[in-house]
Amino acid sequence: xIFSLLVLHVAVCAVLAxxxxxxxxxxxxxxxVPPACSALWGAARLGDSQPATADLTWVGGLDxxxxxxxDAFAAVMTLIVSGIGVLVLVYAFGYFGPGTAHTGRFATTLxxxxxxxxxxxxxxxxxTLFVFWELTSVTSFLLVGHKSTDAAVLVAARRAxxxxxxxxxxxxxxxxxxxxxxxTTLISELAPVDGAGxxxxxxxxxxxxxxxxxxxxxxxxxxxPGAMVAPTPVSAYxxxxxxxxxxxxxxxxxxxxxxxxxxxRGCGIAFGVASVVWGALGxxxxxxxxxxxxxxxxxxLGMLITLFSVGTPAAVLAAVALLVAHALFKGALFLxxxxxxxxxxxxxxxxxxxxxxxxxxxxxxxxxxGLSMAGAxxxxxxxxxxxxxxxxxGLEGPEAWIVGFGVIGGSVLTVAYTVRFLVAxxxxxxxxxxxxxxxxxxxxxxxxxxxxxxxxxxxxxxxSVLAPAAVRLSGGAAVGHLHRWPGLEPALAVSAAVLVVGxxxxxxxxxxxxxxxxxxxxRWTDASIDGAVAVxxxxxxxxxxxxxxxxxxxxxxxxxxxxxxxxxGISLDHIVAWDRPLQGVLAVTVVGAxxxxxxxxxxxxxxxxxxxxxxxxxxxxxxxxxxxxxxxxLLVEAAIVVGFxxxxxxxxxxxxxxxxRWRAVRMAVAGLGGxxxxxxxxxxxxxxxxxxxxxxxxxxxVDEGGGSNxxxxxLTDIRGLDTLGEVLVxxxxxxxxxxLARPSASRGxxxx
Amino acid sequence: MNAALLLAVGGLTAVGLYLLTGRxxxxxxxxxSLLGHATVVALITAGGPAGWPxxxxxxxxxxxxxxxxxxxxxxxxVISFGLTLFLLALARRQRTLSGDDLVEDDLxxxxxAAAENAPTGPEDPVAT
Numbered sequence: 001x002i003f004s005l006l007v008l009h010v011a012v013c014a015v016l017a018x019x020x021x022x023x024x025x026x027x028x029x030x031x032x033v034p035p036a037c038s039a040l041w042g043a044a045r046l047g048d049s050q051p052a053t054a055d056l057t058w059v060g061g062l063d064x065x066x067x068x069x070x071d072a073f074a075a076v077m078t079l080i081v082s083g084i085g086v087l088v089l090v091y092a093f094g095y096f097g098p099g100t101a102h103t104g105r106f107a108t109t110l111x112x113x114x115x116x117x118x119x120x121x122x123x124x125x126x127x128t129l130f131v132f133w134e135l136t137s138v139t140s141f142l143l144v145g146h147k148s149t150d151a152a153v154l155v156a157a158r159r160a161x162x163x164x165x166x167x168x169x170x171x172x173x174x175x176x177x178x179x180x181x182x183x184t185t186l187i188s189e190l191a192p193v194d195g196a197g198x199x200x201x202x203x204x205x206x207x208x209x210x211x212x213x214x215x216x217x218x219x220x221x222x223x224x225p226g227a228m229v230a231p232t233p234v235s236a237y238x239x240x241x242x243x244x245x246x247x248x249x250x251x252x253x254x255x256x257x258x259x260x261x262x263x264x265r266g267c268g269i270a271f272g273v274a275s276v277v278w279g280a281l282g283x284x285x286x287x288x289x290x291x292x293x294x295x296x297x298x299x300x301l302g303m304l305i306t307l308f309s310v311g312t313p314a315a316v317l318a319a320v321a322l323l324v325a326h327a328l329f330k331g332a333l334f335l336x337x338x339x340x341x342x343x344x345x346x347x348x349x350x351x352x353x354x355x356x357x358x359x360x361x362x363x364x365x366x367x368x369x370g371l372s373m374a375g376a377x378x379x380x381x382x383x384x385x386x387x388x389x390x391x392x393x394g395l396e397g398p399e400a401w402i403v404g405f406g407v408i409g410g411s412v413l414t415v416a417y418t419v420r421f422l423v424a425x426x427x428x429x430x431x432x433x434x435x436x437x438x439x440x441x442x443x444x445x446x447x448x449x450x451x452x453x454x455x456x457x458x459x460x461x462x463x464s465v466l467a468p469a470a471v472r473l474s475g476g477a478a479v480g481h482l483h484r485w486p487g488l489e490p491a492l493a494v495s496a497a498v499l500v501v502g503x504x505x506x507x508x509x510x511x512x513x514x515x516x517x518x519x520x521x522x523r524w525t526d527a528s529i530d531g532a533v534a535v536x537x538x539x540x541x542x543x544x545x546x547x548x549x550x551x552x553x554x555x556x557x558x559x560x561x562x563x564x565x566x567x568x569g570i571s572l573d574h575i576v577a578w579d580r581p582l583q584g585v586l587a588v589t590v591v592g593a594x595x596x597x598x599x600x601x602x603x604x605x606x607x608x609x610x611x612x613x614x615x616x617x618x619x620x621x622x623x624x625x626x627x628x629x630x631x632x633x634l635l636v637e638a639a640i641v642v643g644f645x646x647x648x649x650x651x652x653x654x655x656x657x658x659x660x661r662w663r664a665v666r667m668a669v670a671g672l673g674g675x676x677x678x679x680x681x682x683x684x685x686x687x688x689x690x691x692x693x694x695x696x697x698x699x700x701x702v703d704e705g706g707g708s709n710x711x712x713x714x715l716t717d718i719r720g721l722d723t724l725g726e727v728l729v730x731x732x733x734x735x736x737x738x739x740l741a742r743p744s745a746s747r748g749x750x751x752x
Numbered sequence: 753m754n755a756a757l758l759l760a761v762g763g764l765t766a767v768g769l770y771l772l773t774g775r776x777x778x779x780x781x782x783x784x785s786l787l788g789h790a791t792v793v794a795l796i797t798a799g800g801p802a803g804w805p806x807x808x809x810x811x812x813x814x815x816x817x818x819x820x821x822x823x824x825x826x827x828x829x830v831i832s833f834g835l836t837l838f839l840l841a842l843a844r845r846q847r848t849l850s851g852d853d854l855v856e857d858d859l860x861x862x863x864x865a866a867a868e869n870a871p872t873g874p875e876d877p878v879a880t
Contacts (some may be wrong), residue, residue, distance in 0.1 A: 546861035549773045556769055578756040579802040587756040590793075591763030594786055598767055603778055610782055613764075617789045620757065624796055625817035627805040629825055633792075636833040640785065643837050647844040648778045648853065666773045674766030678758055681794055685753030692800055692820065695813040702808045710806040710816075714823035726827055733834035740841040 002054040002068045002122060005041060009034040009115035013108055020104020027107040028093045035085035035114050042078030045070060046465045051188075053124070063185045069124035071188070072468035076320070077121035077249065080327045084241045085114045087444035091335055092233040094440025095342060106146060110237070113139035117242050121249060126175045126185050129250075133171060133214070136243050137164040143234040144227045155526065156226035162529045163223040167213025170206050171250075177203025182257060190257035192475065204264040207254055208271070208309075215247030215301045217271040218278045222521035225282070225294045232338025235290060240297050240330040245323065248301060251308045252319070256475030259311035268309025269399065273406035275302025280413030284420060284509055287516045289337045289347040292421050293330065296373070299410060300326050306406050307388060313479040314394055317470040318387035321482055324466065325372060325384040325452065332369035332448035333421075336362045339441040340425070343434045350513070353429020361442045363426050365449035372452040374418040375411060376499060380455035383482050385411055389498075390491040408494060415502020416509065423510030459484045549666075557669045563676035569683030582623050590616040607644040611637055628711045757797040764790035777843040777853035784839060788832035795825045 012034050020027045045052065051071040058064045070078065089110065096103050116139055119132035138161075145157030179185045181200035182193050193200045211217075216224035227239050238244070251268060258264045279299030283292045304326070307319035339362055340355065341347045356363045368379065375385030392400070392407040455462055463482045470479040486492055578584045593616050597609040614637030621630040697710055705713030715723050764786050771783025799821030804811035806819035847853050 541865040544861050545865055546857040546859065548855050548858060549775055552773045556773070575753045575755050575758070577754075579754055583754060583802065584756040587760035587763075590760045590789075591767075594764055594767040594789075597782060597786070598770060606778070606782055610785060613786065613789060617793060620760070620793060621796070624802045625805050626796060626822045626825075627807075629792070629796070629822055629829065632826055632829050636829055640833065640836055640840075643840045644778070644781070647840040647847075666770055670766045670768075670770035670773070673769040674762040674764075677765045677790070677794070678762035681758060681761060681798060682753060684798060692818040694806075694816050694818065697819055698806070698808040698813045698816065708808040708810070710808060710819035711822045711826065714819060715826060719823070722827065726830055729831055730834050733838045736838050737841040740845045 001041060002052060002070065003056070005034070005038050006115065006119065008037060009111065009118070013111050013115065016104060016108040016111060020108050023104055025093055025096060025098060025100065025103045027104045028089050028096075028110075031107040031111040032086045032089035034111065035082040035089070037082075038118060039079055039082035039086060042070075042075050042082060045075040046072075046079065048072075048075070049468065055124075063125070064127060065125055066128050067125035067186060068119075068122040068128065069188055070122050071472050072465070073252070073320070073470075073472045074121050076324065076466065076469050077245075078118065080245075080324065081114065081117045081121060081242050084237060084327060084331050084448070085110075087331070087447060088233045088237040088241075088335075090440055091236075091338070091444040092231070094438040095231065095233055095338060102146070106143075106231070109139055109142045109146075110233070113143060113238060113243070117246070120246055124187050126179055126187060129187070130168070130172060130175060133246060133250075134165065134168045136238075136246055137161060137168055137214075140164065140227075140238050140243055143238060144230045146231055146234070147229070150229070153229045156223075156229045159522065159525055159529065160223040160227045162532075163213050163220055163525065167210040167220070167247075170213070171210035174203045174206030174208075174210055178207060178254070178258070187253050190254070192260050193257050200258075201261055201263050204254075204258045204261045205267050207250065207258070208264055208267045211247035211250045211268075211305065212271045213247070214250070215244050215305060216275075216298050217247070217302060217305060218274040218298070219521065220525075221275060221279065221298045222519065222525040224298055225286075225291050225519065226522055228288075228290045228294050232290070232334060232341060235294070236331050236334035236338065239294065240334050241327040244297065244301055245304075245327070248304045248308060248319075248323065251305055252316075252473050255308055255311050255316070255473060259309070259475075265309050265311065265399075268305055269402060269406075272302045272304075272306030272309060273402055273410075275299060276306065276406045276410035277302075277413070280410060280417055282517070283417035284413065285514075285517045287349050287514070289340065289349055289352070289421065289425050290334070291516070292349075292417065293333055293337060296414070296417055296421075297330060299414065300330065300373075303388070303407065303410055306403060307391065308473070310391070310395065310399070310403055311474065312391060312395065313470070313474045313477045314387065314391035316474040317467065317479040317482065318384060318391045320466050320470045320473065321380070321384035321387055324455070325381045328448050328452045328455070329369040329372040329381055332365055332445040332452075333373070335441075335445035335448070336366045336369070337425075339438075339445070342441060343437070344432045345435075346432075349424035352425055352432050353427070354431035356426040358431065358434055361446055365442075365446045366422060366426065368449040368452060369445070370418045370422050372449075374415040374499070374502065375495065378453070378456050378484075380452045380459075382495075383456060383459060383484065386486055386491055386495055387482060389494050390486065390489070393490055393494070408498060411495075411498045412502045412505070415499055416505035419503050419506025420510045423507065427510065456484065553666060553669050556673050560669070560672045560676040563679045566679050566683035570679065574685050575682065580623055583620070586616060586620045586623060590620065603648045604645065607641050607648070610644065611641040614640070626711075628709070754797055754801070757793060761790050761794045761797065764793065775855050777846060777855060780855065781836060781839045781843060785832075785836050788828070788836070791832070792825045792828050795821050795828065 012031060016023070016027050016031055023030060049072070051069050053067075053069045055065050055067040058066070089107070092106070092110070096106070113136060116132050116135035120129060120136060123129035123132055141157050141161035144160050145153055147153045177199045178193070181197050181203060182190050184190060193204070213220040224239055224244065228235055230239070276299050279295050279297070279302055282295030283299060286292050286295055300322070304319050304322060307315045307322065337347055340352065340359070343359070344352060344355075346352065372379035372381030375381045388407050389411070392404045395403055459482055467479055467481060471477070590613060593609060593613040597606055597613060600606045600609050614633060618630045618633040618637070621627075621633060701710040701713040702708060705717040707713045768783045768786035768790060771779045771786065774780060774783070800818040803817035804815050806816040806822070843853055
């Protein structure tokens with residue numbers, strides 16, 4: 001079923017890519033079909049305790065396989081990814097008016113993203129996860145840059161791609177280290193890794209950094225507010241409900257294995273708490289309704305990362321509840337802002353007024369979603385926040401103070417920016433003129449906002465779905481339950497205080513005029529990307545300079561390094577000075593002739609030295625007992641010397657000289673190369689596998705091959721087809737040489 | 753393994769590499785040829801100790817040199833001979849066209865390096 005669903009997604013994607021232009025806006029509705037199927041399947045699996053698995057092995061020995069496993073948590077994520085996907089595609093049908101260009105392309109890319117995100121939450125092999133992780137980065141880049149004619153959009157898209165794809169590289173390094181320490185590549189089999197190994201610690205920190213880039217944690221957060229230049233369906237779907245959750249999902253599924261590592265928890269809590277506070281402050285200061293929500297998302301993601309990094313059963317349960325609640329309320333709020341943007345033509349809070357009266361449905365939905373975000377009863381957000389505060393109060397030691405500060409302070413700020421958002425967008429003011437109502441725009445946010453109420457109403461069944469997911473993510477520990485009304489506990493008192501203080505701050509900030517803050521983080525991020533590009537260009541200009549000899553020397557020097565591991569393998573027991581003393585003399589002769597070849601200044605002399613080297617090598621064969629080789633070598637050498645003289649004989653007589661320093665470098669690299677070959681060969685000789693079957697070969701040569709020269713029988717009988725191929729090579733060479741040497745080939749050239 | 757031949761292989765490789773990294777096409781071909789020699793000597797050295805030619809009836813099997821690497825080496829000699837001749841023809845052709853036998857720089861790489869050095873602003877990510 002897993003593969004069928006993925007194939008369905010990909011197939012519809014392919015159809016839309018071809019027919020999108022013809023279908024126009026309709027392709028958005030066609031594209032909603034596969035997510036609808038996945039959402040239904042995910043919903044059907046919700047209560048199922050037996051995970052669904054599927055795998056497709058590619059290279060078994062290297063653990064390269066597409067492995068999927070849909071457990072309780074993945075089923076919840078499936079419902080979020082595909083359910084909200086359907087709503088967003090329907091919403092986009094209303095968002096893009098009739099006749100809007102490129103809606104087919106938009107639908108294709110959005111569906112491709114949805115597929116990648118499903119693959120990510122379903123993945124069990126870390127490499128499968130990595131592939132889909134990168135695919136979400138790429139599709140996100142394409143969706144952010146949808147309006148590809150606007151320079152600001154392109155800068156934002158580039159920033160999103162560089163930060164998330166750079167995080168992908170960090171993830172790859174981290175996964176290599178973590179899987180190396182854990183000894184498995186399957187997430188479901190990752191056993192708790194203890195903090196002793198430096199590799200495991202470094203890997204865990206890298207994985208956490210990768211999660212922070214994807215989930216827009218301070219200081220990597222600048223791309224997320226920038227990505228708000230994308231069409232609102234994209235902002236709601238990718239940058240609120242799903243893609244930015246990829247980092248959170250990663251922290252969640254890796255949590256059971258890595259939460260024993262101190263650095264993992266410390267890093268995660270540092271990223272999370274910093275983002276909770278800084279994101280909420282951003283949301284309080286910005287004046288573009290969409291940016292307010294985006295900064296709020298940074299803050300909420302920080303809360304999720306904090307809770308999952310803490311990793312206690314209560315914190316994990318709170319995080320799962322908040323994950324679901326956030327997808328519902330933030331998705332709804334983004335869609336409402338998009339509707340306002342389409343109908344009022346602006347989303348700047350200073351230019352909006354009277355919307356509570358003129359857009360009653362959106363107002364009601366916004367209040368419900370907003371109150372859920374603020375954590376007010378009777379909404380699902382209240383349950384999530386209540387559990388989170390309870391989990392924070394249940395901690396001990398210094399962690400309790402930091403996490404408590406993050407969760408409680410963050411909650412106050414969340415209430416404040418929610419109240420400010422609602423007052424500023426829907427509050428009194430000169431009435432903003434609106435265009436006609438579009439049902440496809442107002443229905444999806446209403447559905448999402450109502451879901452927040454419904455989730456609170458049917459908390460019992462919902463708990464029976466979310467609690468198993470949390471059990472899976474806390475390594476099997478019992479997590480307790482979600483409560484509609486926790487009773488008179490410390491958490492409730494804290495919660496009430498949070499609501500009151502936050503509301504006062506929010507109301508005070510709500511109507512205040514002011515300037516949006518300058519986005520310094522975005523400037524720094526862009527400056528570092530530009531710096532990286534400049535370094536890249538300078539490196540290319542330096543390394544790819546065009547001189548072929550320098551390329552060769554570089555390659556030879558690098559290849560030489562490959563021989564160093566063999567140094568240890570040389571065993572002197574297997575090495576003799578020579579089999580016959582004459583070999584020593586001939587070895588000196590061969591090398592001497594070769595050096596003379598270098599030394600000789602003229603081409604003709606060099607050709608003759610080449611002949612001498614060849615004859616010396618032929619003598620080596622004679623002494624070794626290889627008569628056929630010696631004969632062949634002599635013939636070949638004669639032909640080559642003749643060819644060399646023909647080709648170069650009447651050219652200017654001496655070789656051009658090169659710089660002394662460059663020659664020294666070449667000599668050094670050449671010497672190292674020769675030494676590397678000696679080392680490799682010497683190490684190979686220390687490892688004889690078996691004695692050659694000389695008697696069998698000699699007997700078979702006479703009995704089966706009908707000849708007494710074993711070498712000849714091997715060539716013509718045992719591997720006759722190879723010899724035929726060899727003849728073919730020679731024939732081809734002859735044809736090529738003939739074509740190149742034809743007199744007509746030189747027509748029109750200034751040959752002397 | 754035979755240290756004398758092992759060192760001969762190393763010497764041939766070193767001189768071959770040195771010639772291969774020069775600018776003159778004729779010396780590159782010489783270097784290529786020497787690397788070919790190094791390879792065949794390496795093959796028969798790795799194949800076992802010296803012995804009598806492997807001809808059944810002329811020598812006892814245990815006194816023979818190993819025939820299998822010899823058969824492989826024969827192929828190597830012939831193929832490298834073919835390639836050397838083809839290289840010589842190419843070099844002659846180059847001489848006919850340009851008047852000398854020097855290896856030029858890769859002009860396309862030169863052009864890229866020059867273009868990469870030119871300053872470009874951050875405002876044109878499309879052009880990169």
